[in-house]
Amino acid sequence: MTESDVEALRRAHELFAGVGQPPTFASADRGWPSRRAGDVNSFVGQGDYQRRVQHSREALLSAARTDNAAARVIAGAHQDRAQAQALTKGVLDEARADAAAPTTPMAQREAMRRRAARLRAQRTHVLIARLHARRRSAALRALRYRMLHHRGPGLTGLAVPNGRAGLAVRAALSRLGRPYVWGATGPDQFDCSGLVQWAYAQAGIHLDRTTYQQINDGIPVAPAQVRPGDLVFPHAGHVQMAIGNGLVVEAPYSGASVRISHLGSNIAIRRPI
Template sequence: MTELEVLLRAHRLFTTAVLPSAPLTAGHVQMPAVDGGSRALDAYRARRQAAVLAQRTAAQTDSALGGVLSGAQQDHARALSLTRQVLDEARRDTGGAADSPVAQREAIRRAAARLRTQHGHVVTARRRAALRLAILRALRYRVLQRFRQSGGAPLAPGDTRAAVAVRAALSRLGRPYVWGATGPDRFDCSGLVQWAYRQAGVQIDRTTYDQIDDGIAVPRSQVRPGDLVFPHSGHVQMAIGNGMVVEAPYTGANVRVSPLGDNVVIRRPLA
């Protein structure tokens, strides 16, 4: 495969059109008039307050989602422009006949530099896409959490230590993974869950190999927010409900929300 073919292949990753996102706005709550005594009026006021709160929450979610989609479109356009620039530069670089060893080495150097640059653009775009996916998963979790709290299966009570640990871990979304780091702005996998539980006043062991013996074993069917999830002995995640976990995954990635795996070991810290 020639240099131009490689550069063109990278550029075509971003040539697919991205659909424009329409503004997301929550509709106004329309409440019917009410007649009757004070009890009916109190019930009406409670319903109205709940509806207004739901509308405000939906508007906040719509705004956050719109920001993510807008940012994704900007990332896509930026990557498209940058990869096109590298491709155009290669097309212009005819260089004439490389009729000497010095000219040949220079032509190879320029081609290698372009390939490295194009690779960097693709890697950066993928990293930014992964970060935006993590934000979308976090938004999904929060929406489902509010839904379940309003009528579905209950999540962990908001004042439990496990719930405090979950909120602490989610507050670190987007922070980089660094092996051996324990927070508050950089984490490895076990460092994140240890730090999160420390915010709730609970001390758990430092390493994954020790944490896998913390607390009590829990079957997957009974997983709760705050439980420690081990897809294998060298990695730990924290369950956050709705079939999702928060984790510091690996070098080069950031703290993110991910789906709960099927073949996992689960331990519940004695909080």
């Protein structure tokens, strides 16, 4: 927080704490409206400033929580990288130490076995590191979405429509970070169709259970007319939920978590009604 922010909050507080004389707010005072002293001290003026102070406090707390969460994700990514680096170096060091040329058929077979084992181990380390990186990236995208579209803590202020579609979107976003488990329907584990079924159930709308059934739920919609709450089918056997701004929320695959992803181009869309 800058000194000018602190000063603006202090001056607003003094209006209600009875400290000093009510100042005249200029238009440059970081969003505080310019009012005559009598207007500021009116009941309406006091309520307005109290709301603004409370909103600023909530925004600062929300930003701090987002910063802390992002710092944890980034720290975890560094830990993942260091662990992968150590594991792959260990495999490499083993290979370098195993430099003796086999002299018998038995020794040759054993050398081939060790070589194949090392290759498998190294491939596994790389794949695990890639999976961890994808999870960290999804977590950062989720934080970025919350920062851009939420006003204050919680899930209020989302840029989604009112009504049942909006309720379903908010319900799905409330499950961000929950693990994908095939066949799970919530509330703490989901597969792709289980997530959208559960989210719409919170809005009082029944969807069929599987992706292959949900492709027939609701009405078809042209991709150019997609809106938050629509079911998005990027390929056979997978369903996502549109949340606006070219994004979807989804339970993607085993080993991943509920996350925010970009809307694809070659998609089919259904709108629950």
